[in-house]
Amino acid sequence: MAILDILILSILVLCALAAVRTRDLLGAVIIYAAYSLLMAIIWLQLGAPDVAITEAALGAGVTTILMIATISKTGRYE
Amino acid sequence: MREILVLFLLFSGVFFFTVGTIGLLRLPDVFCRLHANTKSDTLGVGLVLSSLLLYEGLSSAGVKLIFMIIFILITNPTAGHIVARASYDTIVDWTGQLARQKGGDD
Amino acid sequence: MAEALVALGQNYFFYYALILFMVGFYTTLSHSNLLKKIIGINIMETSIFLFFVALGYVEGGQAPILGRGAEGGPFMNPLPSALILTGIVVAVSITAFALALMVKLYSFYGTLDADEIVMLRGEKE
Amino acid sequence: MVFSKDVLGMTILLYIFWLLISWSLDWVNLLLGFTFSLFVAIFMAPEIIRAEERPPFLARGFFFLKFVLILIREIIKANFQGVAIVLSPRLRISPQFVEVKQTLRFPVTQALWGNSITLTPGTLSIDVDDRKILIHFLTEEMVTQFPENPVGKALVEFEGRGK
Amino acid sequence: MRQIIPVLLTLILGLALLLVVAEMPPFGDPDNPAHNIVSERYLSQGVSETGAQNIVTAIITDYRAYDTLGEVTVLFAAIAAVLTVLNRLRLGVICPEDRERGIEDEDAGDPDSKDSC
Amino acid sequence: MTETAFLIAAILLMINVIFCVYRAAIGPTPGDRVVAINMITGKTIAVMALVSFMYHEELFLDVAITYTLIGYTATICVAKYLELKRL
Amino acid sequence: MQEILILKIVVRFVIPFIQVYGFYVITAGHLSPGGGFAGGTIVAASMVLYALTFDAHQGLEKLSHERASIFESLGAIWYVGLGFLGVLVGGNFLTNGQIGIPLGTPGQLISGGLIPLLSFGIGIKVAVTVVSLYYSLVEED
Numbered sequence: 127m128a129i130l131d132i133l134i135l136s137i138l139v140l141c142a143l144a145a146v147r148t149r150d151l152l153g154a155v156i157i158y159a160a161y162s163l164l165m166a167i168i169w170l171q172l173g174a175p176d177v178a179i180t181e182a183a184l185g186a187g188v189t190t191i192l193m194i195a196t197i198s199k200t201g202r203y204e
Numbered sequence: 205m206r207e208i209l210v211l212f213l214l215f216s217g218v219f220f221f222t223v224g225t226i227g228l229l230r231l232p233d234v235f236c237r238l239h240a241n242t243k244s245d246t247l248g249v250g251l252v253l254s255s256l257l258l259y260e261g262l263s264s265a266g267v268k269l270i271f272m273i274i275f276i277l278i279t280n281p282t283a284g285h286i287v288a289r290a291s292y293d294t295i296v297d298w299t300g301q302l303a304r305q306k307g308g309d310d
Numbered sequence: 311m312a313e314a315l316v317a318l319g320q321n322y323f324f325y326y327a328l329i330l331f332m333v334g335f336y337t338t339l340s341h342s343n344l345l346k347k348i349i350g351i352n353i354m355e356t357s358i359f360l361f362f363v364a365l366g367y368v369e370g371g372q373a374p375i376l377g378r379g380a381e382g383g384p385f386m387n388p389l390p391s392a393l394i395l396t397g398i399v400v401a402v403s404i405t406a407f408a409l410a411l412m413v414k415l416y417s418f419y420g421t422l423d424a425d426e427i428v429m430l431r432g433e434k435e
Numbered sequence: 436m437v438f439s440k441d442v443l444g445m446t447i448l449l450y451i452f453w454l455l456i457s458w459s460l461d462w463v464n465l466l467l468g469f470t471f472s473l474f475v476a477i478f479m480a481p482e483i484i485r486a487e488e489r490p491p492f493l494a495r496g497f498f499f500l501k502f503v504l505i506l507i508r509e510i511i512k513a514n515f516q517g518v519a520i521v522l523s524p525r526l527r528i529s530p531q532f533v534e535v536k537q538t539l540r541f542p543v544t545q546a547l548w549g550n551s552i553t554l555t556p557g558t559l560s561i562d563v564d565d566r567k568i569l570i571h572f573l574t575e576e577m578v579t580q581f582p583e584n585p586v587g588k589a590l591v592e593f594e595g596r597g598k
Numbered sequence: 599m600r601q602i603i604p605v606l607l608t609l610i611l612g613l614a615l616l617l618v619v620a621e622m623p624p625f626g627d628p629d630n631p632a633h634n635i636v637s638e639r640y641l642s643q644g645v646s647e648t649g650a651q652n653i654v655t656a657i658i659t660d661y662r663a664y665d666t667l668g669e670v671t672v673l674f675a676a677i678a679a680v681l682t683v684l685n686r687l688r689l690g691v692i693c694p695e696d697r698e699r700g701i702e703d704e705d706a707g708d709p710d711s712k713d714s715c
Numbered sequence: 716m717t718e719t720a721f722l723i724a725a726i727l728l729m730i731n732v733i734f735c736v737y738r739a740a741i742g743p744t745p746g747d748r749v750v751a752i753n754m755i756t757g758k759t760i761a762v763m764a765l766v767s768f769m770y771h772e773e774l775f776l777d778v779a780i781t782y783t784l785i786g787y788t789a790t791i792c793v794a795k796y797l798e799l800k801r802l
Numbered sequence: 803m804q805e806i807l808i809l810k811i812v813v814r815f816v817i818p819f820i821q822v823y824g825f826y827v828i829t830a831g832h833l834s835p836g837g838g839f840a841g842g843t844i845v846a847a848s849m850v851l852y853a854l855t856f857d858a859h860q861g862l863e864k865l866s867h868e869r870a871s872i873f874e875s876l877g878a879i880w881y882v883g884l885g886f887l888g889v890l891v892g893g894n895f896l897t898n899g900q901i902g903i904p905l906g907t908p909g910q911l912i913s914g915g916l917i918p919l920l921s922f923g924i925g926i927k928v929a930v931t932v933v934s935l936y937y938s939l940v941e942e943d
Contacts, residue, residue, distance in 0.1 A: 175835035187847030264458035339604035403676030649905030650832035
């Protein structure tokens with residue numbers, strides 16, 4: 127199981143770096159959505175299904191959409 | 205016997221997932237990538253979940269798996285469709301070639 | 311040195327939380343775009359949550375939902391999960407408020423770059 | 436309030452969903468599930484799919500089942516085709532957009548048809564309306580093969596020619 | 599200089615955190631100091647004291663219900679702050695500048711705000 | 716033994732996810748990124764189901780159902796923004 | 803976005819299921835993972851999906867600001883009122899089992915005393931708040 131943990135955590139770090147390095151803000155927000163998708167698997171691995179289900183609903187549904195709403199009100203590029 | 209079938213379904217699902225990923229990397233533009241996405245992902249999730257369904261049998265978890273398969277079948281092509289549509293509307297602007305093609309075949 | 315390596319093999323969750331925290335911190339400091347700063351803050355928050363929940367992990371434990379037939383095994387520590395559950399909702403509230411402030415700032419200054427905003431304010435004064 | 440047949444049908448569907456998800460026959464569960472199903476159905480009443488938008492699913496259930504089975508067969512075929520295209524060393528694709536006519540009457544069957552086009556080999560629906568569908572084809576031969584798509588025939592059969 | 603300071607700060611912070619993390623007890627050990635008497639009490643007595651199987655829910659709505667009350671307050675504060683910042687509240691706000699401006703420009707364009715002030 | 720197979724399948728799927736993240740990071744248009752995220756969602760659902768059977772915790776399936784129901788909300792949001800430039 | 807037939811049909815079909823599932827997560831929070839926060843956000847996500855597919859003003863008709871503020875206050879008052887139940891009987895604020903509320907058999911839907919009711923209040927509060935956040939960010943000036 128430790129291999130799966132390490133793999134997912136490495137992908138998380140990759141996602142974080144990619145989200146930070148992307149110049150297109152819309153792209154950064156989309157990659158951040160993938161970040162919170164993968165985070166939910168980590169919560170399951172750590173045995174916290176309550177946190178996982180909340181993160182699932184918030185990360186996939188709410189935080190991303192609020193950020194895209196802000197982008198639509200402001201500019202898309204840095 | 206049942207175990208072998210479970211493993212077969214599971215790894216064929218993983219195989220189709222992998223094919224979808226390779227398609228995502230190799231194919232040239234958004235629409236071709238969407239082909240890989242919708243088809244291989246739907247079948248991949250369906251196969252993995254049905255292998256788990258076969259492993260579990262018809263219990264409360266099995267019912268949940270069935271619902272997941274149904275919702276994936278409904279929602280995954282829809283997501284692909286709207287992404288294709290949005291990309292089509294934005295792409296026509298800067299090449300113009302696609303618009304001509306559309307008019308020519310009409 | 312050997313002890314540190316053994317700890318690295320065992321405590322990988324904590325080290326990854328550390329790396330994520332540093333990534334978020336560096337983003338918040340170095341990028342001048344406000345949305346990037348918010349993403350950085352979110353990554354920092356997530357790393358703290360990861361650290362907390364990883365503290366409550368028990369090897370071979372079950373999720374803290376009792377009374378499901380298979381009794382007796384060790385259970386995860388429910389306390390960090392309960393604390394983090396509140397923390398996640400508070401984090402979303404903070405994010406929403408920050409985004410609202412961003413919309414207002416954009417309508418006032420016409421930009422989302424923190425440096426430019428500071429410059430514009432300097433001109434006004 | 437709206438107490439039409441559609442709301443009732445949706446309530447029954449939602450109730451079945453609740454019962455199967457919660458997996459218990461406690462009387463409180465039965466009562467609570469019915470309350471929530473009815474509440475949600477009434478709350479979403481203007482958006483529930485009405486009877487004139489869909490063919491009768493119950494009366495033509497056999498044809499619907501046939502459609503689903505054909506669809507699954509087509510999905511598997513589509514994936515093998517995708518394997519052949521993606522894993523071949525040179526990508527032999529010639530993407531193009533083609534508009535095709537469609538004759539389905541109900542919005543629900545049109546939506547099903549659009550989604551099945553997305554899932555069947557080499558095609559991707561881009562725009563669907565009452566008369567025509569804009570499709571993205573992956574290769575040339577699929578354009579010629581498209582009119583014999585068995586899923587479309589199954590859908591026409593499912594719709595029936597009554598009324 | 600502007601590029602160096604964030605890197606420097608991050609490295610200093612990382613070093614400090616590394617010193618902390620290196621001293622952490624082993625991950626997943628049941629004898630960790632984190633698994634103290636409180637969580638044992640929750641796990642052993644939780645079901646009989648609250649009647650809920652899910653201990654996490656038992657904690658957030660029974661043992662630490664004050665915590666949740668504070669969280670509800672935070673949500674309330676967040677939505678109030680967002681509505682105030684974005685001017686979405688059409689309440690009768692008494693503000694002298696607005697009233698003066700409303701009298702000065704005849705076509706303020708927003709009849710609601712004129713009525714409210 | 717079947718659990719080991721589940722673990723291997725989950726690891727293979729996560730290796731796939733790496734390439735999807737690569738596509739999401741370099742994708743020239745936002746459409747490419749969204750396609751990659753869609754594929755990550757599908758793989759995540761499969762991995763969650765596998766994890767829940769690996770640990771014999773069928774309650775973990777609730778999380779996977781949540782993803783199947785609302786996982787495509789972000790996709791719709793991005794598509795709408797690309798098409799209309801507003802929400 | 804207004805004339806996407808497939809999306810509209812699919813969303814009209816799926817949203818009731820999301821809401822029923824959200825209510826299930828809220829009410830079964832003491833038996834399975836979930837509870838007030840998770841279920842509330844799922845219901846909120848369904849309403850956000852509705853507002854995305856149709857339009858923001860059509861979503862506002864379903865849940866206007868006035869109605870949202872009423873529901874929000876109701877959720878908070880429900881929570882605090884259940885807390886004062888303990889004070890009325892003579893216990894502490896926000897107590898559950900100590901004041902003699904029957905706890906029921908663990909594992910049944912009716913168990914845990916006040917916990918399902920408290921979760922319900924939190925769920926309503928969280929759902930309405932998140933939807934209001936979305937509307938207030940999206941709404942045009």
